[in-house]
Amino acid sequence: xxxxxxxxxxxFAGETPLVxxxxxxxxxxxxxxxIGGSGSGKSVTCLAPFGLTPxxxxxxxxxMGEELIGRPERALRAIRARDAGFVFQQxxxxxxxxxxxxxxxxEAWMQAGAPRPERGALTAALERVGIxxxxxxxxxxxxxxxxxxxxxxxxxxxIVHRPKLLVADEPTSALDATLRGEVMALLSRLRxxxxxxxxxxxxxxxxxxxxxxxxxxxxxxxxxxxxAASAVLAHPASDYTRALLAATPRLTDPAPTLQDPGxxxxxxxxxxxxxxxxxxxxxxxxxVADAALSIAAGEAVALVGGSGSGKSTLARxxxxxxxxxxxxxxxxxxxxxxxxxxTAALRRFMQPVFQDPxxxxxxxxxxxxxxxxxxxxxxxxxxxxARHARxxxxxxxxxxxxxYAGRRPASLSGGQAQRVAIARAIASGxxxxxxxxxxxxxxxxxxxxxxxxxxxxxxTRGLAxxxxxxxxxxARRLCHRILVMDGGRIVEEGPAxxxxxxxxxxxxxxxxxxxx
Amino acid sequence: xxxxxxxxxxxLILLAALAGPMLLPWRYDAIDWDAVRAPPFSPRHxxxxxSVGRDLLARTLVGTRVTLAVAVAAALVALxxxxxxxxxxxxxGGRTDEAMMRVVDALYALPFMFVVILLMVLFGRSIxxxxxGIGAVEWLTMARVVRGQVLALRERxxxxxxxxxxxxxxxxxxxxxxxxxxxxxxxxxxxxVPQVVMVESFLxxxxxxxxxxxxxxxxxxxxxxxxxxxxxxxxxxxxxxxVTILVCLTLAGExxxxxxxx
Numbered sequence: 001x002x003x004x005x006x007x008x009x010x011x012f013a014g015e016t017p018l019v020x021x022x023x024x025x026x027x028x029x030x031x032x033x034x035i036g037g038s039g040s041g042k043s044v045t046c047l048a049p050f051g052l053t054p055x056x057x058x059x060x061x062x063x064m065g066e067e068l069i070g071r072p073e074r075a076l077r078a079i080r081a082r083d084a085g086f087v088f089q090q091x092x093x094x095x096x097x098x099x100x101x102x103x104x105x106x107e108a109w110m111q112a113g114a115p116r117p118e119r120g121a122l123t124a125a126l127e128r129v130g131i132x133x134x135x136x137x138x139x140x141x142x143x144x145x146x147x148x149x150x151x152x153x154x155x156x157x158x159i160v161h162r163p164k165l166l167v168a169d170e171p172t173s174a175l176d177a178t179l180r181g182e183v184m185a186l187l188s189r190l191r192x193x194x195x196x197x198x199x200x201x202x203x204x205x206x207x208x209x210x211x212x213x214x215x216x217x218x219x220x221x222x223x224x225x226x227x228a229a230s231a232v233l234a235h236p237a238s239d240y241t242r243a244l245l246a247a248t249p250r251l252t253d254p255a256p257t258l259q260d261p262g263x264x265x266x267x268x269x270x271x272x273x274x275x276x277x278x279x280x281x282x283x284x285x286x287x288v289a290d291a292a293l294s295i296a297a298g299e300a301v302a303l304v305g306g307s308g309s310g311k312s313t314l315a316r317x318x319x320x321x322x323x324x325x326x327x328x329x330x331x332x333x334x335x336x337x338x339x340x341x342x343t344a345a346l347r348r349f350m351q352p353v354f355q356d357p358x359x360x361x362x363x364x365x366x367x368x369x370x371x372x373x374x375x376x377x378x379x380x381x382x383x384x385x386a387r388h389a390r391x392x393x394x395x396x397x398x399x400x401x402x403x404y405a406g407r408r409p410a411s412l413s414g415g416q417a418q419r420v421a422i423a424r425a426i427a428s429g430x431x432x433x434x435x436x437x438x439x440x441x442x443x444x445x446x447x448x449x450x451x452x453x454x455x456x457x458x459x460t461r462g463l464a465x466x467x468x469x470x471x472x473x474x475a476r477r478l479c480h481r482i483l484v485m486d487g488g489r490i491v492e493e494g495p496a497x498x499x500x501x502x503x504x505x506x507x508x509x510x511x512x513x514x515x516x
Numbered sequence: 517x518x519x520x521x522x523x524x525x526x527x528l529i530l531l532a533a534l535a536g537p538m539l540l541p542w543r544y545d546a547i548d549w550d551a552v553r554a555p556p557f558s559p560r561h562x563x564x565x566x567s568v569g570r571d572l573l574a575r576t577l578v579g580t581r582v583t584l585a586v587a588v589a590a591a592l593v594a595l596x597x598x599x600x601x602x603x604x605x606x607x608x609g610g611r612t613d614e615a616m617m618r619v620v621d622a623l624y625a626l627p628f629m630f631v632v633i634l635l636m637v638l639f640g641r642s643i644x645x646x647x648x649g650i651g652a653v654e655w656l657t658m659a660r661v662v663r664g665q666v667l668a669l670r671e672r673x674x675x676x677x678x679x680x681x682x683x684x685x686x687x688x689x690x691x692x693x694x695x696x697x698x699x700x701x702x703x704x705x706x707x708x709v710p711q712v713v714m715v716e717s718f719l720x721x722x723x724x725x726x727x728x729x730x731x732x733x734x735x736x737x738x739x740x741x742x743x744x745x746x747x748x749x750x751x752x753x754x755x756x757x758x759v760t761i762l763v764c765l766t767l768a769g770e771x772x773x774x775x776x777x778x
Contacts, residue, residue, distance in 0.1 A: 276610070321676045347682040352673075360673035364695045377682030424677065 001028045003164045003197035008059040009069075011041065011048040011221075018055065019045050019221040024214075026165065029191050031198040033212035033229065035205065035244065038414075038443035041221040042201045046167050050084060051076040064164055081112045085158035087151070089170040094154055095142035101126075101153055102138030105160065112161035129156040130186055147307065148179035152186065159190065166190070169201045176307045176470040180204065181514035184211050203444045205248045206473070206515065209233050217241045247448020249473040251515055255497055258458075258480055261299030264332075265431055265464055266350075268293050268318045271327035273310070287313040289488045291327075295432065300458060300465035302475035302496070304511060305485035311468045312436055314485070318466070319350045319434050348378040351425035355437035357417035361409035367420050368405040371395060374428040394423040398453060415446035419453070426457065433457075435467040439474060447474075454478060472515040476500060484508045519771050522764035529761060533580040542571035544578040545729040556749050563753060566739060570729075576754050579731040584761070586647045586732070587712040593651025594708050598658025599694075599701055605659070606666025607689060617663065620656050628653045632715070636724045646725055650715050658704050665700055669693050699776040706769030710762045717758060733758045 005025035011018045019041035026032045034042040047053050049061035049068045061068045064083050068076065080086075088094060095104060102122050109117045109125075117125075119138065126134035129152040142150060151171060158166060168187065172180040184207045190196045202208050208215065208229065215232045217224040217240065225238045236242045271291045274284040288310040295301050303311040316322025318329055320339045329336045336346060351374065354360040361370055371391045375382055382390065392402055398419040409417055418438065425433055435454070439447040455478060457463055469475045475482055475496065482499040484492040486507035492499065503509045537544065542561070548554075552569035554561045563572040605616035632649045639645055669675065669692070678688045713733075719725035720734025728735070733754050740751030 316676070319680060321679045342682075344682045347680060350680070352677060352680050354673035354677070356673060360677055362674045362678075362692050362696070373678060373683065374681035377687075421677070424681070428681070 006061045010058040026197045029195045033200045033208045036218035037445040040218040085163040087168040108157035177514040249477040262297035267330040298462040300479040302479040309485040310488040351430040352434040378428040394427040398423045432464045522768040536577040583733040590647035590651040590712040591708040594655040598655035602659035602662030606663040703773035710765040
């Protein structure tokens with residue numbers, strides 16, 4: 001039975017078409033995945049027919065045989081309340097912080113037109129999405145729940161009225177790899193047990209390959225390719241799909257060939273970091289406990305682990321841009337002073353690149369000044385002319401032309417901003433780059449190009465990397481060794497291939513299973 | 517733009533207050549012995565004169581000028597103290613931050629009007645003291661807002677990148693933190709000015725603010741209120757002007773704040 005069918009579907013912003021000529025249908029219990037780069041129109045294709053965007057939809061979209069296009073707001077609301085559920089990307093902000101889980105779930109129920117539900121029904125709804133101790137959770141507030149649990153609650157809210165179709169717009173991209181796997185498994189179970197049809201927007205090709213029956217590849221608002229998921233992923237017909245696949249590292253890719261590392265450049269021992277609890281209360285939270293690692297010249301080491309495992313805190317403590325309670329860091333055998341007493345000569349060797357490219361550039365500075373900042377402080381011997389030349393050189397190396405020097409961060413795309421951040425990091429001529437989830441906030445095509453840029457820098461400059469990631473496949477593409485963190489400790493360490501083919505620690509096994 | 521109307525009205529009032537008195541034949545303290553208590557629209561006095569024969573239009577314009585000057589000066593004092601205190605608390609963090617913000621909470625609890633009145637009584641009345649006193653009272657909200665912003669900015673990766681780039685803390689504050697505070701500080705500056713206008717008018721109304729023969733909107737409202745039964749326009753004109761200024765400043769400040777997203 002066809003649950004949802006779109007024909008010649010178009011979406012317009014004013015008179016400008018964003019999406020044109022889309023056709024697909026979803027059967028009961030089926031999962032159709034829409035994939036594509038950012039701006040390809042995949043989200044608006046899903047949401048506009050239901051009146052959830054300010055955009056205008058044209059063509060035809062029928063849910064359970066009922067036409068959606070051209071219906072007034074009231075009718076659409078009734079159709080949504082009866083037959084459709086929606087899950088969005090941000091589980092951390094989508095719940096109201098001052099209302100208990102039970103209250104929000106009850107509200108979702110009543111919004112769908114039902115009377116105020118019994119407590120037992122609410123508990124059952126939470127159990128349906130696999131939340132443990134459901135009865136107790138009803139009275140808890142959102143901050144007590146983890147990101148994965150919050151996304152489960154949101155799914156429970158979306159399907160509480162037993163819709164026929166669930167539209168999930170990047171439901172897992174804000175979650176770490178382990179949680180992604182769990183949430184996708186939950187959605188699959190609901191499909192099989194209850195015959196829910198799933199319209200999934202995703203850029204996570206690994207989970208699409210596992211969970212989707214059919215795939216629709218969108219590029220610039222048009223269908224690039226469609227077909228059975230396994231067929232499209234195994235034998236992509238269009239160049240665009242091939243580029244998407246090539247940009248996404250997978251664990252099944254052949255092992256990369258990496259240059260041989262030299263002698264040890266940095267060695268950290270017994271690093272412990274704890275944070276004082278807020279307010280006057282006593283006590284501290286230990287974020288990193290007795291961590292030790294070493295990196296050789298030209299070697300890339302990945303630090304992987306779930307969110308909250310302490311990997312960023314450890315890396316920042318080592319680079320002396322974050323707090324550390326104790327521990328020593330040796331740079332080529334000589335101990336580094338504590339954070340407040342780092343000299344320019346020592347700072348020059350290590351430079352960071354952060355996750356959110358837009359937030360890591362000061363919005364009020366010009367690109368030229370941003371890239372020149374480390375030169376100004378770390379290479380004071382350079383005059384203004386030499387500095388300008390170095391800035392252009394660095395911009396050129398990250399494939400941005402001279403034209404970008406005068407721009408401000410607001411006028412850059414995510415990928416361009418991250419290139420500027422990389423240019424800033426390499427401008428002073430460091431030997432070690434600290435890559436803190438440097439590609440995970442980027443769209444998959446852009447992330448692939450940034451990874452390729454990093455690969456090239458690693459080769460041409462002989463840079464060593466400390467790469468923080470929750471993506472094992474991306475880590476494997478660049479890194480010789482992988483260190484796995486869990487609960488503030490390094491629990492496993494070894495060559496990348498060994499970690500992936502024969503994980504020993506349970507935390508590693510979870511990560512590998514979630515990434516496969 | 518929704519900012520434009522209040523700002524345009526304010527500019528108009530400011531222009532009138534600055535240029536108007538120069539175009540009028542009467543000084544604000546000149547007494548026209550032939551036209552004491554002249555009604556509005558009399559041949560030589562558009563708004564009439566007060567009980568001692570001073571031109572009301574000239575007095576209203578000069579009063580607006582004094583009120584705005586005191587308000588802007590006091591708001592600037594509040595800006596300097598508030599930004600310094602808030603930025604220091606947010607940047608240093610930890611226990612220092614806790615202690616500094618508890619000081620702000622404690623000051624919030626004091627009856628400030630009372631403190632300002634005491635200052636006036638103790639040290640005599642002077643415009644300088646008026647705006648210093650008011651400025652020293654109105655910085656608390658600014659300090660809270662700025663501290664919140666600094667706490668958020670401090671965690672932004674570009675600050676960590678600046679530290680890795682070898683910038684000293686003072687350079688980071690001057691180069692990254694303060695410039696990014698400018699928008700929000702300007703919005704709250706606009707919101708502080710009307711509060712100060714209120715305080716100044718109130719003090720003048722009590723006879724504790726600006727001294728005769730110099731005048732302010734508060735004094736004019738008080739003088740007008742004394743004669744509202746015989747000359748209601750003497751109360752209405754400065755009163756409406758005061759309300760217009762307050763509403764425009766508040767609207768402009770709030771809209772600017774919403775636009776910046778503070």
